[in-house]
Amino acid sequence: MYIIKNAIRCILRSKGRNILIGIIALVIAISACIGLSIRQAAESAKESALDGMSVTATIQYDRASAMGNMSGGRPGSGGGFPGGGFDTSDFASIMGSSSSLTLEEYQKYASAESVEDFYYTLTSYFNGSENFSPVSDEVESEESEEDSEEKSSDESSDSIFDGFFGGIGGLDFGRGFSGDFSVIGYSSDASMTAFVSGNASIVEGSMFEEGTSELVCVISEELAMFNGLSVNDTITVTNPSLETETYTLTIVGIYESSENNDFSMSQFGTSQDPANQIYMSASALNVILDASKDNSTTVTDDNGMEKESEITSTLSAIYSFANADDYYAFEEEVRALGLDDSYKVSSSDISAFESSIAPLNTLSKIAGWFLIVIFIIGGIILVVLNIFNVRERKYEVGVLTAMGMKKWKVATQFMCEILIVTMIAVVIGAGIGAVSSVPVTNALLEGQVESQTSQQAQMEDGFGRPSNVGGFGGMGGVPSDMPSDMPSDIGGGKKPFGGMIGGATNYITEVNSAMNLTVVFQMIGVGLLLTLIASLASVLFIMRYDPLKILANRD
Amino acid sequence: MSLLSLKNISFSYDKTPVLKEISYEFEKGKMYCIIGKSGAGKTTLLSLLSGLASPSSGEILYNGKNIAKIDKYAFRSRYIGVVFQSFNLITKYTALENVILSMDVSSCKIKNKKQLALSLLDSVGLDESEANRRVLKLSGGQQQRVAIARALSYNPDIVIADEPTGNLDRDTQKEIMEIFRSLANQGKCVILVSHSSEVASMCDERYELVKISGKKVI
Numbered sequence: 001m002y003i004i005k006n007a008i009r010c011i012l013r014s015k016g017r018n019i020l021i022g023i024i025a026l027v028i029a030i031s032a033c034i035g036l037s038i039r040q041a042a043e044s045a046k047e048s049a050l051d052g053m054s055v056t057a058t059i060q061y062d063r064a065s066a067m068g069n070m071s072g073g074r075p076g077s078g079g080g081f082p083g084g085g086f087d088t089s090d091f092a093s094i095m096g097s098s099s100s101l102t103l104e105e106y107q108k109y110a111s112a113e114s115v116e117d118f119y120y121t122l123t124s125y126f127n128g129s130e131n132f133s134p135v136s137d138e139v140e141s142e143e144s145e146e147d148s149e150e151k152s153s154d155e156s157s158d159s160i161f162d163g164f165f166g167g168i169g170g171l172d173f174g175r176g177f178s179g180d181f182s183v184i185g186y187s188s189d190a191s192m193t194a195f196v197s198g199n200a201s202i203v204e205g206s207m208f209e210e211g212t213s214e215l216v217c218v219i220s221e222e223l224a225m226f227n228g229l230s231v232n233d234t235i236t237v238t239n240p241s242l243e244t245e246t247y248t249l250t251i252v253g254i255y256e257s258s259e260n261n262d263f264s265m266s267q268f269g270t271s272q273d274p275a276n277q278i279y280m281s282a283s284a285l286n287v288i289l290d291a292s293k294d295n296s297t298t299v300t301d302d303n304g305m306e307k308e309s310e311i312t313s314t315l316s317a318i319y320s321f322a323n324a325d326d327y328y329a330f331e332e333e334v335r336a337l338g339l340d341d342s343y344k345v346s347s348s349d350i351s352a353f354e355s356s357i358a359p360l361n362t363l364s365k366i367a368g369w370f371l372i373v374i375f376i377i378g379g380i381i382l383v384v385l386n387i388f389n390v391r392e393r394k395y396e397v398g399v400l401t402a403m404g405m406k407k408w409k410v411a412t413q414f415m416c417e418i419l420i421v422t423m424i425a426v427v428i429g430a431g432i433g434a435v436s437s438v439p440v441t442n443a444l445l446e447g448q449v450e451s452q453t454s455q456q457a458q459m460e461d462g463f464g465r466p467s468n469v470g471g472f473g474g475m476g477g478v479p480s481d482m483p484s485d486m487p488s489d490i491g492g493g494k495k496p497f498g499g500m501i502g503g504a505t506n507y508i509t510e511v512n513s514a515m516n517l518t519v520v521f522q523m524i525g526v527g528l529l530l531t532l533i534a535s536l537a538s539v540l541f542i543m544r545y546d547p548l549k550i551l552a553n554r555d
Numbered sequence: 556m557s558l559l560s561l562k563n564i565s566f567s568y569d570k571t572p573v574l575k576e577i578s579y580e581f582e583k584g585k586m587y588c589i590i591g592k593s594g595a596g597k598t599t600l601l602s603l604l605s606g607l608a609s610p611s612s613g614e615i616l617y618n619g620k621n622i623a624k625i626d627k628y629a630f631r632s633r634y635i636g637v638v639f640q641s642f643n644l645i646t647k648y649t650a651l652e653n654v655i656l657s658m659d660v661s662s663c664k665i666k667n668k669k670q671l672a673l674s675l676l677d678s679v680g681l682d683e684s685e686a687n688r689r690v691l692k693l694s695g696g697q698q699q700r701v702a703i704a705r706a707l708s709y710n711p712d713i714v715i716a717d718e719p720t721g722n723l724d725r726d727t728q729k730e731i732m733e734i735f736r737s738l739a740n741q742g743k744c745v746i747l748v749s750h751s752s753e754v755a756s757m758c759d760e761r762y763e764l765v766k767i768s769g770k771k772v773i
Contacts, residue, residue, distance in 0.1 A: 002659035013647040399643045402607060403705075404632020405660045548607045551643055552598075 003409055007416035018421050021385055025425035025530060028378035032526045033433020035371040036519045038441050042357065042364035044516070049353055050324040054116075056193075057319050057327055057347035059101060059109060059339065101343070106317035112333035114326035119191030120317040122285050125179025125271050126237035126278075129246060134180040134270040135226045179240045182271045183217075183278045185285030191318065192279070194257060205231035205253035213283045218253035222275035230254070237278075239292060241299055242309040247288050249280065289313055324350065359448035363441070375529075382534035386418065390538040397542055398550030411542045415535040419527070422534070426527035433523075434515040558583050558712055558744045559604065564613030566599055573599050576613070579762055583712065586739040587746045588755040591764035597748045598640070600764065601717050604746065605637045606630045617713075632661040636706030638716035642698045644690045650676060650701040651686040654708050661709035675704040679734055696727040703734060714738055715746045720754055732757050 011018050101109075103120065110118035128134055186192050189210045194200035204224075208216045217235075224230065231251055239245035257274065270276050289311055296310035321327045331345045339345075354361075390397070400410050557580035566574040573596040581587055591597050602608040603615060606627045615622045622630055631637070644653050654672035658665050665671055676686045679700040690698060699719065706714050716735065720728040732754065739745045739759070747754060755761045 396645055399645055402643060403657055403660050404628045406628045548602055
């Protein structure tokens with residue numbers, strides 16, 4: 001107790017020195033408070049954004065990682081595509097093995113505790129028939145020309161893909177763009193996220209029954225108008241590989257979609273036009289797929305290659321989580337359930353969220369570095385000041401130890417002095433920081449957001465349209481590794497077809513409160529850390545002092 | 556039984572012998588004077604007696620116990636009171652605070668420290684207003700009195716003073732010596748270190764130190 005009393009007495013008797021130490025500690029405290037508040041604001045913004053956010057995720061083959069692990073480097077490294085040192089057979093093997101997990105595997109991972117809901121879609125491609133054609137951009141008068149151009153376009157499109165994939169063994173990675181229509185089978189009502197979110201709605205008839213095996217479907221308003229169809233009419237779709245294999249579907253509903261239908265992928269075929277998407281139950285689609293499998297024969301394609309006529313499908317499974325924590329827990333759970341490292345778990349919701357807080361995160365990182373610099377500089381100044389302080393008070397140390405006061409007690413008194421001064425500075429600094437942290441954070445954040453948006457604008461100017469640089473992970477996009485044939489409403493229904501269309505990121509531009517109890521505790525930690533740093537040198541000096549020598553020199 | 560015994564103690568500074576095989580006994584109720592010329596090792600002996608330094612060889616026994624085996628800090632803060640030649644007071648403290656600090660350091664259970672400190676300062680001739688004055692604002696004689704009061708603050712058995720009258724005028728010297736005499740009369744062992752024969756003449760026993768060549772008791 002007397003140590004604290006002595007410490008207070010010494011502070012009061014050496015005002016000048018302690019005010020100097022206090023000012024330095026105050027500057028550090030204010031800086032630390034603002035820095036910590038910025039970091040806390042980022043954390044709070046994250047938490048509040050994640051709180052109550054429902055998250056969907058997929059499991060995908062991690063091609064990038066697999067290619068990264070390949071001997072000979074990444075494809076295209078050095079500017080060329082499959083180039084020197086790159087083993088095309090490896091690449092082919094990786095790409096060939098990129099088929100999705102089976103439904104059974106997806107279902108196994110759906111048993112993870114964190115999963116709230118699980119649903120999947122099947123996508124297959126069909127051609128039309130005599131009385132059922134896909135919606136097309138081309139005008140009727142140019143039909144003949146269209147035919148040749150379409151073919152040429154297809155060829156061109158194919159040649160792009162052939163150039164891309166053909167050189168590695170002519171693999172067909174299930175592109176499946178060869179049909180006129182995309183037929184998407186949904187496992188449940190919940191999986192029809194566009195309808196769940198209100199981005200699409202039935203305008204005539206009704207949605208097919210959940211899980212029905214009847215060959216019923218809903219089609220888009222545009223497609224119905226284009227073919228003069230209405231509810232209860234039937235449509236006939238054909239196996240693209242075998243014209244004689246046809247299936248008749250009954251239209252039970254016609255939908256309209258408010259999603260972006262500015263279709264700009266004509267080079268990939270009409271099946272990629274959202275207007276040419278036909279929705280049905282996954283069970284019903286499976287009936288068709290099973291029938292096609294049963295009737296499969298060997299056919300020769302346009303390139304003279306032999307293949308099975310069986311209609312193939314792409315499976316896309318979506319896991320839904322109650323919150324982001326469950327999503328983060330999911331990856332560990334699926335690894336425990338046996339998912340190997342060549343697959344990864346990803347979420348477009350989380351990607352979009354991460355994009356939205358990018359400026360705040362950047363600011364948080366800058367604040368972190370700023371804190372480190374302040375600590376280093378401030379710490380050095382405090383250490384130097386305290387070394388001078390102890391040397392100046394060497395005689396006092398000598399007297400106290402000669403009187404029988406143990407060195408550690410003397411050191412404790414010196415530490416208490418620094419602690420008291422520092423804590424006073426921290427309290428004042430926290431007060432000033434609390435008042436100034438919000439406006440300072442918002443001002444800095446504004447700068448960050450401006451910087452990010454101007455970068456985006458620059459890219460858009462350069463491309464003449466929203467650019468796709470930086471992957472598909474922007475707000476409203478799907479991750480860049482999402483299968484390219486994934487239906488547009490996969491992954492929450494709120495997302496347009498990935499970054500190909502792109503969308504403005506809704507950045508967090510303002511924080512309302514930056515200071516909270518966590519920051520207060522952190523500030524106390526700052527005070528203790530400063531005390532520890534500042535007093536470390538003085539403690540070492542005190543422990544080395546010999547009272548006899550000090551007093552003898554004084555005499 | 557003697558209170559403090561020196562058993563063949565020797566001490567060297569960097570291999571230069573300062574004290575050689577000194578043996579002596581100090582008893583309660585007596586006033587001793589260690590005399591000698593400059594460089595004879597008086598202050599060194601005081602440092603050894605007060606536990607600030609350890610002898611190169613030999614033993615110092617306090618109540619029969621080797622002080623090397625006692626916690627030096629406890630020995631200095633409870634059993635022996637030292638009045639240094641230059642007083643060694645904490646200059647930014649008042650006289651009263653210096654005395655109270657000494658009580659605090661000793662960890663002795665004292666009920667009313669302030670009252671006891673004031674009475675001690677009064678007993679050495681300092682009134683309350685002087686007691687509440689910063690040490691630097693006191694005269695040499697007053698500082699000497701504060702140092703004595705501080706040495707007595709935890710009621711030690713032994714009081715050692717280095718040149719207690721060195722910088723004082725004759726009247727003050729006399730007063731200070733009277734204080735030491737009264738302490739001896741109270742049963743304390745008072746050891747004064749001085750080069751003054753006048754101080755030595757006022758003590759019960761004298762021990763003269765000569766430069767390493769020898770020593771003698773007068």
